[in-house]
Amino acid sequence: MATMVTSxxxxxxxxxxxxxxxxxxxxxxxxGNGHDGPFPGYDSTANRYxxxxxxxxxxxxxxxxxxxSAYIVRAASSSDWKSLPMPRILLLSTTLIIVSSVxxxxxxxxxxxxxxxxxxxxxxxxTVLGLGFLGSQLWAWRQLVRQGVYVASHPxxxxxxxxxxxxxxxxxxxxxxxxxxxxxxxxxxxxERFQSKRVAAAGAVGLYWHxxxxxxxxxxxxxxxxx
Amino acid sequence: MSGETHGxxxxxxxPTGFIRKYIFSVDHKVIGIQYILLALTAVLVGMTMxxxxxxxxxxxxxxxxxxxxxxxxxxxxxMMTPEFYLSLVTMHGTIMVFFVxxxxxxxxxxxxxxxxQIGAEDMAFPYLNMLSFWVTLVGFIVxxxxxxxxxxxxxxxxxxxxxxxxxxxxxxxxxxxxxxMGMNLWIISIAIFCVGSxxxxxxxITTLLNMRTRxxxxxxxxxxxWAWFTTAVLALLSFPVLLGGGxxxxxxxLAGTSFFIPGGLxxxxxxxxxxxxxxxxxxxxxxxxxxxxxxxxxxxVYIAILPGMGATSHILATFARKPVFGYRAMVFAIxxxxxxxFFVWGHHMFISxxxxxxxxTFSILTxxxxxxxxxxxxxxLGTLWxxxxxxxxxxxxxxxxxxxxxxxxxxxxxxGQTSLDLxxxxxxxxxxxxxxxxxxxSIFGMFAATYFWxxxxxxxxxxxxxxxxxxWITFVGVYCIFVPMHTMGISGMPRRFAxxxxxxxxxxxxxxxxxxxIAAIVTVLVQIIFYFNLFWSMFKGAKASANPWDATTLxxxxxxxxxxxxxxxxxxxxxxxxxxxxxxxxANDFVMQTEPEPSESPAGKGSGNGHNGHKH
Numbered sequence: 001m002a003t004m005v006t007s008x009x010x011x012x013x014x015x016x017x018x019x020x021x022x023x024x025x026x027x028x029x030x031x032g033n034g035h036d037g038p039f040p041g042y043d044s045t046a047n048r049y050x051x052x053x054x055x056x057x058x059x060x061x062x063x064x065x066x067x068x069s070a071y072i073v074r075a076a077s078s079s080d081w082k083s084l085p086m087p088r089i090l091l092l093s094t095t096l097i098i099v100s101s102v103x104x105x106x107x108x109x110x111x112x113x114x115x116x117x118x119x120x121x122x123x124x125x126x127t128v129l130g131l132g133f134l135g136s137q138l139w140a141w142r143q144l145v146r147q148g149v150y151v152a153s154h155p156x157x158x159x160x161x162x163x164x165x166x167x168x169x170x171x172x173x174x175x176x177x178x179x180x181x182x183x184x185x186x187x188x189x190x191x192e193r194f195q196s197k198r199v200a201a202a203g204a205v206g207l208y209w210h211x212x213x214x215x216x217x218x219x220x221x222x223x224x225x226x227x
Numbered sequence: 228m229s230g231e232t233h234g235x236x237x238x239x240x241x242p243t244g245f246i247r248k249y250i251f252s253v254d255h256k257v258i259g260i261q262y263i264l265l266a267l268t269a270v271l272v273g274m275t276m277x278x279x280x281x282x283x284x285x286x287x288x289x290x291x292x293x294x295x296x297x298x299x300x301x302x303x304x305x306m307m308t309p310e311f312y313l314s315l316v317t318m319h320g321t322i323m324v325f326f327v328x329x330x331x332x333x334x335x336x337x338x339x340x341x342x343x344q345i346g347a348e349d350m351a352f353p354y355l356n357m358l359s360f361w362v363t364l365v366g367f368i369v370x371x372x373x374x375x376x377x378x379x380x381x382x383x384x385x386x387x388x389x390x391x392x393x394x395x396x397x398x399x400x401x402x403x404x405x406x407x408m409g410m411n412l413w414i415i416s417i418a419i420f421c422v423g424s425x426x427x428x429x430x431x432i433t434t435l436l437n438m439r440t441r442x443x444x445x446x447x448x449x450x451x452x453w454a455w456f457t458t459a460v461l462a463l464l465s466f467p468v469l470l471g472g473g474x475x476x477x478x479x480x481l482a483g484t485s486f487f488i489p490g491g492l493x494x495x496x497x498x499x500x501x502x503x504x505x506x507x508x509x510x511x512x513x514x515x516x517x518x519x520x521x522x523x524x525x526x527x528v529y530i531a532i533l534p535g536m537g538a539t540s541h542i543l544a545t546f547a548r549k550p551v552f553g554y555r556a557m558v559f560a561i562x563x564x565x566x567x568x569f570f571v572w573g574h575h576m577f578i579s580x581x582x583x584x585x586x587x588t589f590s591i592l593t594x595x596x597x598x599x600x601x602x603x604x605x606x607x608l609g610t611l612w613x614x615x616x617x618x619x620x621x622x623x624x625x626x627x628x629x630x631x632x633x634x635x636x637x638x639x640x641x642x643g644q645t646s647l648d649l650x651x652x653x654x655x656x657x658x659x660x661x662x663x664x665x666x667x668x669s670i671f672g673m674f675a676a677t678y679f680w681x682x683x684x685x686x687x688x689x690x691x692x693x694x695x696x697x698x699w700i701t702f703v704g705v706y707c708i709f710v711p712m713h714t715m716g717i718s719g720m721p722r723r724f725a726x727x728x729x730x731x732x733x734x735x736x737x738x739x740x741x742x743x744x745i746a747a748i749v750t751v752l753v754q755i756i757f758y759f760n761l762f763w764s765m766f767k768g769a770k771a772s773a774n775p776w777d778a779t780t781l782x783x784x785x786x787x788x789x790x791x792x793x794x795x796x797x798x799x800x801x802x803x804x805x806x807x808x809x810x811x812x813x814a815n816d817f818v819m820q821t822e823p824e825p826s827e828s829p830a831g832k833g834s835g836n837g838h839n840g841h842k843h
Contacts, residue, residue, distance in 0.1 A: 044437070048351050052433040059425050059463045066471035066522070070515055074486060078510030152483035155510065162478065 046200035100129035241791035253353035259339030266331035281744035287726035312725035313386035320389030332534030346440025362423035373412035393487035393516035431459035442801035454537025465526035472519030521572035535672020546622035547614030560599035593643035620694030624675035635664025656716025687768030704750030
């Protein structure tokens with residue numbers, strides 16, 4: 001019976017990385033596991049926020065992939081498709097959100113180089129630009145309503161309202177995250193741990209915000225330039 | 228626990244108030260138990276519904292006075308209406324798939340044991356974890372309300388089945404009783420559930436990638452962790468698609484759009500656009516809903532069963548006292564099943580009028596899932612082969628899982644072929660197939676997990692005699708229920724019919740229908756033993772030691788039940804793979820993952836529990 005199990009005998013020797021000989025945290029990986037102090041300079045929170053945000057973005061991406069495929073199928077399979085004229089205000093929306101991504105990058109730089117006041121103001125500018133984007137989107141809705149184009153008018157308008165609303169809801173999440181960063185920036189910056197947490201949080205929010213930016217550009221192109 | 232005070236820096240204090248400790252807890256262990264309790268409640272509802280359905284099929288036209296009292300709209304005077312039967316079908320399916328098969332294996336056991344098995348103190352985002360449970364609970368309350376508060380028609384839930392096919396699901400009240408408010412609530416509940424599951428999946432993935440303890444390389448993780456991880460990835464990528472589909476469906480119903488509703492429909496004597504209750508719709512595609520639904524629906528099947536596969540591998544190795552046969556192959560098989568699961572949704576739609584070429588593609592991809600499934604099955608058998616098997620209750624259920632997985636999976640090869648699916652689809656053959664493989668097999672995995680981990684969760688053993696009694700009657704019972712269903716299906720008995728008395732060619736099958744119902748009722752009643760055993764053992768069971776099964780993984784390294792931070796402040800270090808049983812030359816027939824190599828452990832402790840733990 002003992003002959004059945006010989007295959008595992010050498011396993012520990014072959015895969016000793018991460019064991020006592022090698023103090024790397026996660027087996028063979030250099031980065032990785034979530035605990036404080038497996039090696040100097042390692043920050044578990046940063047990693048956690050970053051990984052968590054990428055995972056969250058993957059699921060949001062799937063939501064919009066599903067809606068996109070619905071859009072393409074619906075557009076291709078029907079004879080009742082009418083193209084919606086593009087509300088001009090959307091060009092303003094697009095500009096605002098692109099600029100907001102840039103200002104958020106400025107804010108993150110200021111945070112890293114610890115220029116407190118300037119960090120706050122860039123953050124504030126980003127938030128205002130985000131609000132401006134939302135306002136501009138609402139204005140686009142208003143313009144369409146004035147022209148008598150509603151959700152149920154025709155499939156393209158349905159998708160326009162649906163996609164802008166879904167994107168808008170996610171963007172509101174981003175605005176809340178920016179507000180959270182703003183509130184946190186009121187605490188003093190004395191603790192090293194706290195600072196690194198803040199950088200990590202700002203990094204994750206930045207990732208989300210840029211994603212929202214790129215997502216809007218994609219939706220904009222899909223809605224008005226795909227057909 | 229010799230090293231408990233050794234490397235201790237600080238410990239997270241356990242909450243003291245009752246509400247923070249047991250109700251709005253952020254402790255993954257409490258949340259796991261909450262999920263399990265939710266599933267235990269939901270499964271009672273789902274089982275009751277299945278018994279009601281069986282009663283109507285076997286003894287149609289009988290008066291059940293209690294039904295008349297509970298569901299005055301659905302069973303006036305105690306006699307079930309066909310619409311009420313259909314709403315039972317819908318609710319049974321939805322509750323079982325979402326609130327039992329997704330909730331218990333992943334949310335319950337995954338939540339409880341994934342962090343412990345990788346040596347973490349908690350999930351990566353404890354608050355999100357708490358949120359995911361409470362969101363799921365709200366979803367459950369909403370789905371229950373769908374049958375009771377469905378407006379004018381009262382006490383008839385949605386009648387479209389758990390797949391909610393468009394266009395009837397998109398039209399509202401005119402499509403039948405329960406299709407009004409009940410269907411709205413159904414969609415909202417699913418959407419809420421999607422959000423809860425996504426939060427959970429996000430947490431699982433981040434925890435596993437980021438929180439493993441020192442030495443816990445990916446290939447040293449127990450197979451349960453791999454299964455939970457793959458399940459989380461599936462949930463993360465498939466639930467958003469269902470959510471998107473649900474939003475479109477709700478817009479069709481509430482905002483008058485036409486995503487899924489084609490033009491010129493004539494429903495319940497009304498032509499689209501000629502009546503206030505049926506506004507004009509044009510150009511929608513009902514097939515689009517099927518694509519979106521099944522793109523989620525097929526991975527969902529693996530969401531239900533993969534954790535059961537993980538638990539089975541884990542338990543088979545433990546009680547066969549042998550390493551898992553082909554650990555790496557098992558890991559890749561889990562991934563292969565998960566990956567292929569995303570490319571086979573079309574096999575649910577062979578008769579939807581799809582091109583025979585795409586049907587062929589879906590068919591080939593579907594059959595190819597047989598390869599990793601067979602790898603897993605043969606590896607399970609290889610694990611058992613020549614082992615010194617301990618036939619405990621969890622082991623029996625794990626072996627039962629293998630049996631049911633094979634029995635239910637083999638008919639998947641039948642249904643996966645377009646030519647055979649054409650006559651078989653929408654018959655009891657399909658019902659039998661997916662109940663065996665997705666329903667009962669997953670539940671057996673969960674039974675195995677419950678009996679196996681109960682000592683760790685509650686510090687007491689479950690009663691073995693009752694457990695074995697529960698196993699044997701359930702095991703024979705489920706085969707008595709589902710094997711005859713295959714025969715019925717081949718004879719052409721359609722699914723979702725409230726009764727068969729009107730069909731001459733099915734009359735000879737009636738004794739079989741009655742037999743299945745009796746088997747179902749007996750099997751359901753036997754679950755009382757399980758519930759009794761579970762709750763009785765929580766308080767009166769024999770005390771369990773830290774490692775009652777002589778197992779090797781990290782959860783057996785801490786006390787039963789584990790302390791609030793799992794390892795009492797000192798995280799373990801892992802030195803070896805998860806299934807080192809019967810290692811030649813070792814003192815015991817099992818070597819814990821925390822045990823260092825002999826040359827490198829001057830202390831030479833039996834199980835290096837914590838004394839090499841690194842500081843937190």
